[in-house]
Structures are given as structure tokens and as C-alpha cells.
Amino acid sequence: MLLGTVIENIWATRxxxxxxxxxxxxxxxxxxxxxxxxxxxxxxxxxIGAGIGDRVIVTQGSPAGAVQMDxxxxxxxxxxxxxxxxxxxx
Amino acid sequence: MLLGTVIENIWATRxxxxxxxxxxxxxxxxxxxxxxxxxxxxxxxxxIGAGIGDRVIVTQGSPAGAVQMDxxxxxxxxxxxxxxxxxxxx
Amino acid sequence: MLLGTVIENIWATRxxxxxxxxxxxxxxxxxxxxxxxxxxxxxxxxxIGAGIGDRVIVTQGSPAGAVQMDxxxxxxxxxxxxxxxxxxxx
Amino acid sequence: MLLGTVIENIWATRxxxxxxxxxxxxxxxxxxxxxxxxxxxxxxxxxIGAGIGDRVIVTQGSPAGAVQMDxxxxxxxxxxxxxxxxxxxx
Amino acid sequence: MLLGTVIENIWATRxxxxxxxxxxxxxxxxxxxxxxxxxxxxxxxxxIGAGIGDRVIVTQGSPAGAVQMDxxxxxxxxxxxxxxxxxxxx
Numbered sequence: 144m145l146l147g148t149v150i151e152n153i154w155a156t157r158x159x160x161x162x163x164x165x166x167x168x169x170x171x172x173x174x175x176x177x178x179x180x181x182x183x184x185x186x187x188x189x190x191i192g193a194g195i196g197d198r199v200i201v202t203q204g205s206p207a208g209a210v211q212m213d214x215x216x217x218x219x220x221x222x223x224x225x226x227x228x229x230x231x232x233x
Numbered sequence: 234m235l236l237g238t239v240i241e242n243i244w245a246t247r248x249x250x251x252x253x254x255x256x257x258x259x260x261x262x263x264x265x266x267x268x269x270x271x272x273x274x275x276x277x278x279x280x281i282g283a284g285i286g287d288r289v290i291v292t293q294g295s296p297a298g299a300v301q302m303d304x305x306x307x308x309x310x311x312x313x314x315x316x317x318x319x320x321x322x323x
Numbered sequence: 324m325l326l327g328t329v330i331e332n333i334w335a336t337r338x339x340x341x342x343x344x345x346x347x348x349x350x351x352x353x354x355x356x357x358x359x360x361x362x363x364x365x366x367x368x369x370x371i372g373a374g375i376g377d378r379v380i381v382t383q384g385s386p387a388g389a390v391q392m393d394x395x396x397x398x399x400x401x402x403x404x405x406x407x408x409x410x411x412x413x
Numbered sequence: 414m415l416l417g418t419v420i421e422n423i424w425a426t427r428x429x430x431x432x433x434x435x436x437x438x439x440x441x442x443x444x445x446x447x448x449x450x451x452x453x454x455x456x457x458x459x460x461i462g463a464g465i466g467d468r469v470i471v472t473q474g475s476p477a478g479a480v481q482m483d484x485x486x487x488x489x490x491x492x493x494x495x496x497x498x499x500x501x502x503x
Numbered sequence: 504m505l506l507g508t509v510i511e512n513i514w515a516t517r518x519x520x521x522x523x524x525x526x527x528x529x530x531x532x533x534x535x536x537x538x539x540x541x542x543x544x545x546x547x548x549x550x551i552g553a554g555i556g557d558r559v560i561v562t563q564g565s566p567a568g569a570v571q572m573d574x575x576x577x578x579x580x581x582x583x584x585x586x587x588x589x590x591x592x593x
Contacts (some may be wrong), residue, residue: 144437144451144453144456144457144488144489144490145455145456146423146439146454146455146456153236153290153298153316154315154316154317155314155315155316155317156317157281157282157314157315158281158313158314158317159280159281159311159312159314161311161492162313162314165291167234167290169236172453173453174439174453174454175238182296182453183235183236183262183263183264183272184236184264185234185235185236186234186235186236186290187234190429191427191428192427192428192460197265199429200423200425200437201256201458202297202487202488202489203489204294204296204474204475204489205294205295205296205385205472205474205475205487205565206475206487206488206489207296207476207487207489208296208487209279211311217292217296217297217311217313217451218234218296219234219292219293219294219296219297220234220485221429221485222429223425223428223429223432223435224425224427224428224429224432225425225426225427225428225487226423226424227424227425227426229288241337243326244382244406244407245380245403245405245406245407247371247372247381247405248371248380248403248405249370249371249401249402249403249404249405252403252404254389257324257380257404259326259354265347273325273326273352273354273362274326274354275324275325275326275352276324276325276326277324292350294384294385294386295385295386295475295565297385297386299386301352306386307382307386307387307388307401308382308386308403309324309382309383309384309386309387309401310324311362326590332518333560333586334587335560335583335584335585335587336520336585337544337551337584337585338551338583338585339551339581339583339584340586342583342584345546347504347560347584349506362544363505363506363532363533364533364534364573364582365504365505365506366504366505366506366560367504369571372570375592384564384566385475385510385564385565385566387566387589388566390521396566396585397504397562397566397567397568397581398562398583399504399562399563399564400504400568414527414545414546414547414548414578414579414580415543415545416513416529416544416545416546433537435553442543443543444529444543444544452543459584460519460521461517461518462517470513470515470518470527470546470578472577472578473526473579474564474565474579475564475565476564476565476568476576476577476578476579477519477577477579478577491519491577492519493515493518493519493577493578494515494517494519494520494522494527495515495517496513496514496515497514497516498514
């Protein structure tokens with residue numbers, strides 16, 4: 144999976160069928176602030192409530208459809224986890 | 234998913250079976266005009282009416298076939314959304 | 324899909340089962356002569372008669388098996404279209 | 414498959430359904446210490462007990478779900494082997 | 504498919520279920536000796552007897568499992584052909 148940071152929300156009113164109600168986020172790939180990737184941001188669906196600035200784990204390709212949604216939905220990236228933030232003092 | 238801009242139409246009269254009538258677009262990957270990607274343009278099928286200059290969200294790989302079309306069609310990229318344009322004053 | 328130019332034929336007498344009779348082409352990715360990609364050439368199966376020098380559209384990944392062939396064939400790239408050449412005067 | 418070295422564990426308390434109990438590792442792609450890749454680390458599931466510093470073989474994409482787990486789990490990378498360490502004197 | 508050269512064997516005693524007895528090769532992507540790729544080597548399964556130095560065609564992704572093996576095996580790359588060597592005088 145890819146590790147990245149949520150940088151933006153994105154909206155598309157005109158879209159393929161079956162995508163209504165899904166949240167689309169712009170994710171900047173990169174392990175942490177010190178290792179910002181030069182790779183292009185990607186767009187991923189989010190169902191677990193990730194917000195701007197969260198570090199997230201993103202599954203790509205056809206396994207992205209392997210959530211409880213209809214397998215026929217044409218998405219290729221989904222946020223599967225929000226990385227735990229170290230607590231104060233760590 | 235990938236974010237890009239439609240730059241061209243492309244036609245192929247000689248093609249594999251099952252692709253007749255589909256619209257093929259050339260898409261330049263890149264988040265916006267300020268961050269033009271050096272990645273090569275890709276070809277994607279469009280069924281929602283994207284035009285040249287539109288910023289679009291493209292699903293790649295086998296989920297691209299997960300639209301209401303026949304799953305046997307050999308395509309690996311489809312436009313799933315046209316990104317909303319900010320209205321005047323934004 | 325990827326856009327590229329056929330640069331060579333390639334033959335493999337020793338191969339996995341189920342691949343006998345298929346034509347394998349070496350394809351240089353790149354939109355046109357002015358934008359030759361630095362990406363490595365790829366190998367794709369061709370069933371529509373593409374020749375050296377033809378600009379072709381190539382589908383990659385598991386959708387490449389989504390042609391009328393046996394889905395169990397281990398290929399990950401197929402030529403799905405030959406791009407139309409502009410006629411004289413264009 | 415990709416060859417890499419385990420560099421870190423990663424935890425995500427908030428995650429998609431079906432992922433509870435899985436171990437997530439951060440893997441630095443690269444053949445060996447002399448050929449460290451400039452590619453970004455990836456996140457992979459591990460079920461065979463790989464530890465930090467182990468050189469591992471990672472399967473990516475939908476075959477990563479082809480283990481005895483539920484095929485509906487949205488993961489796209491899994492450690493499938495720990496590369497044998499040469500014994501003393503080698 | 505990818506074209507590359509076999510550079511090494513690799514062994515992993517500790518591995519996921521279902522992989523016992525398979526041969527794993529390290530493959531350097533690259534069209535020929537003159538165009539050595541800067542891409543990282545990949546690991547592929549071989550069932551057709553490729554040896555070190557052989558130029559091979561490698562199928563990646565889920566079609567790699569589309570050989571007569573159990574589709575549940577978590578591999579994402581397989582050697583599907585050994586490129587014919589030009590005979591003397593060619």
C-alpha cells in the first residue's frame with residue numbers, strides 16, 4: 144500500500160454511475176514530512192473519515208474495490224487506514 | 234485515481250472487437266496548470282462527455298472495466314468524473 | 324491505455340503453455356516522434372495486424388486478457404487499436 | 414515481485430473493515446544495501462513473521478489477496494517470503 | 504510484458520503457503536545489453552527453465568497467476584518466454 148498525506152478534497156458533479164455520495168480526497172504520496180515524494184498526488188475514495196493533514200494508507204488497483212461496496216464501482220484507490228499519531232512525549 | 238487534463242481526441246479505425254463506438258481521449262496527467270506532470274499522456278475511454286481542457290479523474294487497471302459495459306472489453310482506463318470548476322469569485 | 328510505436332517483432336520458442344501462435348511486438352511508449360518517452364519498451368500481443376512503425380494503443384494489466392481468448396493466458400499487454408494516420412493535406 | 418528490506422512497523426487504529434489483527438510493515442524497495450532504491454517505501458501486510466532488517470519478497474496488486482484470507486480484504490501488497498541469509502563463511 | 508535478463512536465483516525458506524517448489528529468479532529489466540534499464544530488478548517465478556543470462560519475457564500483475572497453477576497463489580510476475588537467440592551469422 145502507499146503512504147501519503149491528505150492535501151485536499153475534490154468534487155466532480157458529472158461522473159460515472161454508482162459514485163454518488165463517495166468522498167474523493169487528493170493524497171500526496173510520501174512517508175513523512177522529511178521525505179516528501181516527487182510523485183504526483185493521487186485521488187482516493189475515503190469511507191473512514193480522513194481529514195486534511197492526516198497520514199493515510201491507500202490501497203490501489205482492483206483490491207480497492209474489495210470493500211463492502213458494489214464490486215462494479217470503477218475506483219482504483221481507497222483509504223484503508225489513518226496512521227496513528229504518536230502521543231505527546233514520544 | 235489519476236487527475237489530468239484532456240488534451241486531444243484519438244481515433245483508431247482498426248481495433249480489437251467490442252470497442253466500436255467508444256470515445257478515446259488523450260489525457261495529460263497533472264494536478265493543475267502549475268504542476269504539469271512530466272509523465273506521458275495516457276489514453277482513456279470517456280462515457281460522460283469530457284471535452285478538451287476539462288480536468289478529469291481517471292480510473293486505471295481492471296476497475297476501469299467495472300462500468301456497466303461488458304466486463305470483457307479490453308480497456309484499462311476510463312474517465313470517471315469531470316472536476317468541478319470553481320465559480321466566479323472563488 | 325498507453326500510446327506507442329511498434330519497433331520490432333520478438334520470438335520466444337520456449338514459452339508457457341497457451342501462447343503458441345500469438346504475435347509478440349516490442350512497443351516503444353511515446354505519444355509521437357517529438358515526444359519520445361524515456362520509458363523502456365514493452366512487449367505486447369497483437370491480434371489486429373500492427374506493423375513496424377505503426378502507432379498503437381496498448382491495454383495493460385488483467386484487462387489485456389479480456390479479449391475473446393482464454394482468460395487463463397498469462398499476458399499483460401495487448402494492442403487494441405492502430406491509430407489512424409492523418410490523410411494527405413492534413 | 415519486489416525485493417526490499419523491512420524498515421518499520423506501522424499502526425492504524427482507524428481502518429477499513431476486515432483489517433483488524435493484520436501486521437503492516439514499511440518496506441524499502443531495493444535489491445541489497447549497495448543498491449538502495451530511490452523509490453518510496455511501500456506498506457505491506459505480513460503473515461510470516463518478518464522483522465526489521467529482513468530482506469523480503471513482496472507480491473503487489475490483486476494477487477496479494479490470493480492468500481487464504483478473505484478475498485474481499487482491501488490490501489494490495491503482502492510479504493510472501495523472507496530471503497535466506499547466507500551462512501557464515503559465504 | 505517486460506523484457507529482461509535473468510541475473511540471479513533467490514531462495515526464501517520462510518514463505519507464504521502454496522509457494523513450495525517454485526523457482527524464483529531475479530530479473531534485470533532492459534531490452535538488451537546496450538539499453539540497460541535503471542529500473543530495479545524484479546523477482547519472477549519461472550516454470551520453463553530460464554537460466555542466468557537468458558533474455559526473458561515476464562508477465563506481471565494478476566495475469567501472472569493465469570497459468571495452470573492454483574489461481575490462489577500470491578505471485579505477481581512469471582517468466583512466460585525465453586527470447587530466441589539469433590543463430591551464428593545473424
